Structure formats: structure tokens, C-alpha cells
Amino acid sequence: MKQNTTRNRRILLNSRPVGAPVDANFRIDEAPIPQAAAGQVLLRTLYLSLDPYMRGRMSDGPSYAAPVGIGETMVGGTVAKVEASQHPDYQAGDLVLSFSGWQDYAISDGTGLIKLAPDMAQPSMALGVLGMPGFTAYMGLLDIGQPKAGDTVVVAAASGAVGALVGQIARLKGCRVVGIAGGSEKCRYVVEELGFDACIDHRSPDLPAALAAACPNGIDVYFESVGGAVFDAVLPLLNTGARVPLCGMISHYNDTELPAGPDRLGLLTRTLLVKRIKMQGFIIFDDYGHRYNEFFTQMSAWLKEGKIKFREDIVDGLENAPQAFMGLLEGRNFGKLLVRVANS
Amino acid sequence: MKQNTTRNRRILLNSRPVGAPVDANFRIDEAPIPQAAAGQVLLRTLYLSLDPYMRGRMSDGPSYAAPVGIGETMVGGTVAKVEASQHPDYQAGDLVLSFSGWQDYAISDGTGLIKLAPDMAQPSMALGVLGMPGFTAYMGLLDIGQPKAGDTVVVAAASGAVGALVGQIARLKGCRVVGIAGGSEKCRYVVEELGFDACIDHRSPDLPAALAAACPNGIDVYFESVGGAVFDAVLPLLNTGARVPLCGMISHYNDTELPAGPDRLGLLTRTLLVKRIKMQGFIIFDDYGHRYNEFFTQMSAWLKEGKIKFREDIVDGLENAPQAFMGLLEGRNFGKLLVRVANS
Known part of the structure; x- marks a missing residue:
């Protein structure tokens, strides 16, 4: 199931899991693609990162971040392309690291966005070894x-x-x-x-x-x-x-x-x-945000020198995110788990 | 029961406690006062410090220090007076901080001894607020x-x-x-x-x-x-x-x-x-020995400025150390617990 140019698919938290998450805890929803207002950009997701911490966000017990509300879009880091921009710092075609969640499209006012190099050979690295x-x-x-x-x-x-x-x-x-x-x-x-x-x-x-x-x-x-x-x-x-x-x-x-x-x-x-x-x-x-550049510089150097290897486990299709996430909690992935939402 | 000038009283670990220590875990022993050989000093205990960590030394489970052996003298920090010296750095009458344990007299080759100021008004402080x-x-x-x-x-x-x-x-x-x-x-x-x-x-x-x-x-x-x-x-x-x-x-x-x-x-x-x-x-x-001087300087200054108060709970007589120690484990002391083994 591919991205669509008129509808936005979103995966919502349908109910809170008791124990291991199951299909019924998620719900797929379709809505018109939102439009960027002044000062905003419209993002289109290329890669969605799936990470164990997301299990915590599905519960409403005390944790280090607010839970996802019932009926809200599941949260997550993404690599996205700017589709349309009303923001002075971005233009259509820019590649960004975002936190726009389990959906095809999202609106952002630029908060928290990080621009990626336009010629980045493997942008998914921004969600793994460099993220x-x-x-x-x-x-x-x-x-x-x-x-x-x-x-x-x-x-x-x-x-x-x-x-x-x-x-x-x-x-x-x-x-x-x-x-x-x-x-x-x-x-x-x-x-x-x-x-x-x-x-x-x-x-x-x-x-x-x-x-x-x-x-x-x-x-x-x-x-x-x-x-x-x-x-x-x-x-x-x-x-x-x-x-x-x-x-x-x-x-x-x-x-x-x-x-x-x-x-x-x-x-x-x-x-x-x-x-x-x-x-x-x-x-x-929260603890080390101020030292991200130090990390990025050192890790980039190690990668360039061939000193660090990494492996990605890529699942195609946003609709497969819930199953892939359930597998992650059981250790079924092999390497950094990512959903490829669109090829480019 | 006072210190004696010919016999050394020692309190030995008689058996390992199961649960709370009881009288029968300790035994008092008397032996001739040992003599200082060349390079050694004879110490006479004035104050013995009683501290919770000693409970750990009575057991032979894994801990951060070797246990006291059955029949050995209970360990502990002391303030002692040099009674006789065959050691070039010490002379009779010197006041020292030592780790000579639950006994009236002990021999030392100087290892671990710290000289205290001869005019120290309250030498027991070396086992508490300054120790x-x-x-x-x-x-x-x-x-x-x-x-x-x-x-x-x-x-x-x-x-x-x-x-x-x-x-x-x-x-x-x-x-x-x-x-x-x-x-x-x-x-x-x-x-x-x-x-x-x-x-x-x-x-x-x-x-x-x-x-x-x-x-x-x-x-x-x-x-x-x-x-x-x-x-x-x-x-x-x-x-x-x-x-x-x-x-x-x-x-x-x-x-x-x-x-x-x-x-x-x-x-x-x-x-x-x-x-x-x-x-x-x-x-x-083990972790901070190299920073003792920093502590001593700062704490001495605070004491002089009246910014730090402390309280000692002093029990008289070496023979009362076991009861006092059992009370410490139950919170019966009020302030730093010390045994005054001799007045001077």
C-alpha cells in the first residue's frame, strides 16, 4: 500500500495494551493531507524509526514522557521530505530529520527539525547509527x-x-x-x-x-x-x-x-x-542533547574510516509498522528496525 | 574495668552471628602486653570507634573487605597513645589515629598511622566529624x-x-x-x-x-x-x-x-x-582516600566557624563494646558511638 497524493494515512493508538501489544491496540485512519500555513512546512515521511521506548508511550503509567493519547497518532522519529514550504528556512525537496510519527504526512513549524545533507547517500542512517x-x-x-x-x-x-x-x-x-x-x-x-x-x-x-x-x-x-x-x-x-x-x-x-x-x-x-x-x-x-555535535563528528569519522559497521532491518509500508513493532519487542528484528514509508 | 599495665584485653570474634549479633559471638581474652621490636611502636587505645560496617566483617559472605577470622581481634578505628617506640618517626606520648581494633594495646610498624596534634582538645573527633x-x-x-x-x-x-x-x-x-x-x-x-x-x-x-x-x-x-x-x-x-x-x-x-x-x-x-x-x-x-586533605581542611574550617555541630555518644570501658555495638545496630545510640577505653 503506497503513499497517496491526496490522503494521509495515520496509525493511531486505538487502545492501551495490557501486556504485549496486539493488532487491536492500533488503528489506521485516513484523512485529507493537511496544508502548510504561513511559517509551516508540509513533510512527507520516507522512513519511520521503530524503537523499544514506544512501548512506554502506549501506556499511561509514569514514564519519562507523556503517553500517546487514545486516538492520537503514534509518535516516532522520521526522515521526511519537505513537500511544500511556507517557512523561510525550508524549501520543497529538503530532507529533514523529524519526529512526525507513524503517518505519511505531517505539518511542522520547524521546531525540532534537523536538515540533512541533500546528497546523503543513506538518509535512514539519521535514525540509526548517526541518530x-x-x-x-x-x-x-x-x-x-x-x-x-x-x-x-x-x-x-x-x-x-x-x-x-x-x-x-x-x-x-x-x-x-x-x-x-x-x-x-x-x-x-x-x-x-x-x-x-x-x-x-x-x-x-x-x-x-x-x-x-x-x-x-x-x-x-x-x-x-x-x-x-x-x-x-x-x-x-x-x-x-x-x-x-x-x-x-x-x-x-x-x-x-x-x-x-x-x-x-x-x-x-x-x-x-x-x-x-x-x-x-x-x-x-534530555541528558546529552548539548553534546550531539561531538557524537555526530566522531561517529561520522569512524564510519568514514570503516571502523564501525551497522545493519538495518527494513520493513516496507506504513501499514506494516504495528506488526514490525510487535516483533521488535520479541527480538524478531535483526539490526536497526525501520519502516520504509516511501522510496523517495 | 580499667586498662592494666601488664595485661592486654582483646575482644575476639568468638562465632559468626546468625541474624543480630549476641553476647556469645564475642569473647574477651587477656594476654601479656606485646613488646615493640625495632621499627615498631606499642600503642595504647584511648578511644575505639564503633561503626555499622563492623557487622559485615563478622560475617564471611562476600563484602568489600575480608572478614574477621574466628578467634581474631575485632577490627576498628582507634585513637591511641604511643606507649613505647622503636620507630624513628614516633616517640612515647604521641597521639595517633590507628586501626588497631577492639583491644587495649597493639603493635604497629607505622603503616596507616596518622599523627594527631599533641594538643588536640578532643581527640575523639578524629574518629567522627574529622574522620x-x-x-x-x-x-x-x-x-x-x-x-x-x-x-x-x-x-x-x-x-x-x-x-x-x-x-x-x-x-x-x-x-x-x-x-x-x-x-x-x-x-x-x-x-x-x-x-x-x-x-x-x-x-x-x-x-x-x-x-x-x-x-x-x-x-x-x-x-x-x-x-x-x-x-x-x-x-x-x-x-x-x-x-x-x-x-x-x-x-x-x-x-x-x-x-x-x-x-x-x-x-x-x-x-x-x-x-x-x-x-x-x-x-x-577506597574511592576518595586521595581527597582526605581537602575534606579535613574544609571541615576544620566549618567547625572553627561554628557552622557544623556534632554529638558523641560515649560508652566507658572496652568490656562494654559488644553491648554498645549491638545497640548501634538497633539505633540505640544517639550521635557518633565511641568507646572510651582510657581517659588519657
């Missing part, structure tokens, strides 16, 4: 994780949009890097293509023993985006003085209640105490 | 807690050796300071003498509601040394970007098993994530 996931990997690892040469760095979701970059940056810093990923194909990719020292399949029944064997000197930095059984395997291996940047907890996003006991909250804080560990949550643009 | 507890308060609050004027700082064990100083330093930095302490007498002291803005009795059945009422703008820094119900009351009040320095968990030291569920480990990490909180354990001399 939010890359920035998250870079700052979380380097600023909170403070890796030193020789440290053991463990990376959850190691073949994903963030984890794949965390591990490669840690290798550039001289660390021993152990990934954790779902399935042998992803693990092979992480070691053979991305150059991690080892990768453990989190589906393996002996995850704790396998991880311990891959980390004979313990863990100095654990880059957390998963939680659950992966964190349980990591916790006893953390070294004195370890750092734990925390950017996500994908294994818990669909939880409807707390797991059964015993209550290990005190066990965690006691571990942080006796091992003098720093654990720190962060939300990339 | 480990003061240093813990200063660095934990200022370096990890990063308080800003206007922040709300909550301090557990607010009348204790560390907490009383944390709160006063936070007040000097322009923060709103709310203490948590056990009983109305301690709470009154914390507000009226130490100048905290409020103090909540942790024995109050409505601790969560009372704390929430005292923190209308939430909590920006929580200085943790307690855990348990106090932390449970704090957790939902932590603001986005909060900092949680973690120097102890006294409410858990006697635990023999994990509490019943549900398991709130994931709830804690999720809170750290969505509110971008930093939680960091530290062990003062």
Missing part, C-alpha cells in the same frame, strides 16, 4: 560507562541498534567485549561481523554459566537495555567499581505485574554498596 | 550527590555520625534538608540543634505519607545508609535526575534471607531508568 540509537550507545558507554583499555564490557541486545554500536566503540577503546543476543545467527554476526570477543545466546538454558565463562575477569561495564534474566546473569559477575549505564528494559515493557518473590531490591542495592557500583539511567536527548 | 564518618558524609554528598541550592536532600539516620553531617553540609549548600531518624527525641535534635528543615520518625506508621508531606517538591538527593522501609518510602518520591549516594544498609545487616516477594528488583531498575537516576555505592577510603 538516537547511535548517540545513546556513544554517550551511555563513554560518559557513564567510562571504559578503560582492558576492561570487560558486556552488552545486552548486542545485535540491536544500540548494542551493536556500544560493543564496537568499546572495542575501539581496547576493551574485551562480550555480547548477549537472541539466537545463534545473531551471535555469529556479533562476533564475526562486528568483532566482539564473544557472544552468548540469552535463550541458552545455562546463560549464567556461559556468561561467567566468557567473562573470566568479571564485568567492569554492563550496558543495560534488557533487564530480566540477562541482568540476573550479569549481577553476580559485576566487579568492584563497575559501571552500569541503563537505557532500557525491553524484557519488562510488557509486564503487567511484578514477578514473584523473594524481593531482591535489597540484594541489588547491597551489591551496589559492597562493590561500589554506579548504576545510572539516562534518556539521551 | 571516617565525616569524610563519608562530605564526599558522598558533594561528589556523588552533587547538591544544588534549592534541591531537596533527604538523609537517612539523620542523627547518626554520618547523617547529621550530611544534612548540615546540605544546608550550607542551600538545600531543603529532610532527615529521617528513630524517635521524637532524635527528630527534635535534628531540627532544633542541627537546623534541618524537617525530620520524620521512621517508626511512624505513616512514614511514606509523612515523608511525602515533608517533600512537596520530591527528592533530588537521597543519602542512603539504611535501606528497608526507609528506602521504600523514598523511592516513589525521587525526582527525575535524582542522585542516590549509598554508603550503608544498616536495616539489612542482620538479614538471614531475602524478604518475601513480589520481586521489586526490576521495579527499582525501571525507576532508575525512567527517572534518569544515578545510584552509586562507595567505600570512603
